[in-house]
Amino acid sequence: MLRLSALNDQLDDTLSNVGVVLFYLLIWGLVFAGTALLLGVFIPFITGDSLLFASGLVAASSQNLNIVVLVVGTGVAAFLGDQVGFLLGRRYGRGYLDRHGGRRTQAAIAKTESFYRTFGWWSVVIARFMPWARVFVPVIAGVGRMNYYRFLSSNVVGALAWGVGITLTGYYAASIPGVKSAAYVIAGFFIVLSIIFGIRAWLLDRRESRRSTPDAVAEPAESGG
Template sequence: MLHASALDGQLDELLGHSGAILFYLVIWGLVFAGTALFLGVFIPFVTGDSLLFGSGLVAASTPNLSIAVLAVGTGIAAFLGDQVGFLLGRRYGRGYLDRHGGRRTRVAIAKTENFYRKFGWWSVVIARFMPWGRVFVPVVAGVGRMNYYKFLSSNAVGALAWGVGLTLIGYYAAAIPGVKNAAYVIAGVFIAASIIFGFRTWREDRRETREAAAKAQVSDQISGE
C-alpha cells in the first residue's frame, strides 16, 4: 500500500504544468457549460457545489495548482455562463426554455419563474446555491426582460459568493487534520456521487418524457377515432 506522501508525489507529478492547465480548463468548462449550455439540466450536481468544493480540496493538496488561479477562474466561468444564459433567454424567449427537457424540467422552470418574481435581483445570487435555480434563473431573468445592468451586478455578486467562495471553502477545509491526506479520496467521492446522482436524474427525466409522449400519442389516436 502506498503511503500518503508517495501518493501525493505521484499525483503531483501527474498534475504537472500541462496537467494543471488541463485541470483548470475542465473545472472552468464544466462550470461555464452548466448554465451557458444547459449542461446543469442533465447533470446538475456534476457542475455544482461538489465540483467546486472538490477542486478546492485537490488544489490544497497539489503544489502545482494555484488556488488563486483556480478560484478566480471559476468565478469568471460562473459569471460568463450566467451571462450567456441571460442573453439566450432575452433573445429566444420562453419557447427556448420549453424546448429543453421533459416534465421535470418544465416543473423546474415554473418553480424558477415563481422564485424570480418573489426575489427579483436577489434571485440570481441565491439561485447559485440551488441546482435547478442555477440553470434556469439567468434564462428566466432574460425572458422577463430584467434590466441588463441589474442582472450584471447580481450575477457578479453570485459568481463571487458561489464560484470563488465554495472553491476557497474546499481549499481551507484541507487544513482540518486528516482531510488533506484524504483530499483526493474525498474529492473523488464527491464527484463520483454527483455523476451517479446526475445520471439518475437525467435517466428519470428521459423516462418521464417518453411516457408523456406515449400518453399523448394514445390520446391523439383515441381522439382520431
Template sequence: MLHTAVLDTQLTDFVATVGVFVFYLAVWGLVFAGTGLFVGVFIPFITGDSLLFASGLVTAANPQLDIWILAVGVGLAAFIGDQVGFVLGRHLGRPYLDKKSGPRMQRIIARTERFYNSYGWWAVVVARFIPWARVFVPWIAGIGKMNYYKFLTSNLVGALAWGVGLSLTGYFAASIPGVKAAAYIIAAFFITASLVFGFRTWLLDRRERTARKAS
C-alpha cells in the first residue's frame, strides 16, 4: 500500500492546486488512457488500482469532492476505454500490434491471448485487476471477434466492479471508521486475486514452454 499512500498525498496536493473539476477530469482521463490509449503499459500504477483507491481516500478527506461524481465518472471512463480498445482491435487486427510492439510486449500479448482463451467472458472482467491484462484484453477480444454484446456486458461488469468498486472502497476506508478494516480487506482481496490469476497464467506459460521444448 506504500505507493497508494504516496499517490494519495500527491492527489491531495493536486486538488489543492488545480481545483475540483480538473481533479475529476485528470482521474477520468488517466483511467481512460490506461486502456484506450495504451498508457497503462508504461505507467500501470498511475492508471490502475492505486489511482482509484487513492482517489477515493482523497474524496473522503475533501468536502468539495463528491464520491458519486468521481465513481460514476471512473466507471464510464473505464467502460469507454475498453470499448475503444475492442473496436480498434477488431478493425486494426493483430498485424497492428505486431508492428507496434517489441519483443517484451509480444510476450505480454501472447500471455494475454492465452489468458483470454482460458477465461473468455470472465477474462474481460478479471483483466481489470491485472495491470498487463487490463491493457491488452480488450484488443485481443476485438481481434478474436468476440461477440459484441458479450463484450459489452463483460465490460460493463468489469467497469462497475473495478472502477466504481475500488473508488468506493477507498472512500469508505477513510470516511467510515467502522468499515475501514473491511475496506482494506476488500482492497487486499482484489490485489491478491490479481496476483493469483497472474501466477496461474505464468505457470501455464511455463508449462507450455516446457512442453514445446520437450517436443
C-alpha cells in the first residue's frame, strides 16, 4: 500500500510537470479520433470505455485535474467525432467504407449495417457502448442518408450517456476503498492491455488484407487462360 501511495505521488508530480492540459488533450484527442478518423477500428478499447473509465480514476486521484473540465471536454470530443464520421459517410458514400480494412473489418461493417437497420435512431446511442459499432454506425448513418437532425439528437444523447457517464463512473469508483490508491495501476493496466489487443487486431486485419489481394488478382488471370 505504501508503494502504491508513493507511486501515486510520483505520477501526480509527473502529471503536474507534463501539464494537465496535455492530459486533457490526449484523452479528448483519442475519443475524437476513435470515430472521426476510424482509429477505433484497430484500437477500439483504448479509444473507448477503458480510456474513459481510466481517465475518471486518474482525475479522482489527482489534485491537478478538474473532473468537470474533463467530462465536458470528453462529451464534446465524443459528439464531434461522431459528427465528422457521419459527414464523411454522407460525403463519400459506401466506397469510403469499402476502402477500409480486410475481411474482419468488412464483416464488422456488414454486422454494423444490420444493427443500424434494426435499431435506427437508437443505434447511434447504443453503439457507443459497443467497440466495433461505435466506429462504424456514424459513417453508416451518413451513407444511409439518415436525417441530419435525427442523427444530431441521437449523437447528443449518446455522447452524454457514454462520454460523460463512463468517465464519471470511473471518477466515483475511486471512492471504493483501495481503488483510489491503485488508480494509476488500474488505469495503466487497462491502457496497456488495450494497446496489446489493438496491435493484435491491426496485425490480423493486415494479414487478411494481404491474403485477399492475391486471390482477387488470381481470378482474372485464371479466367484469361
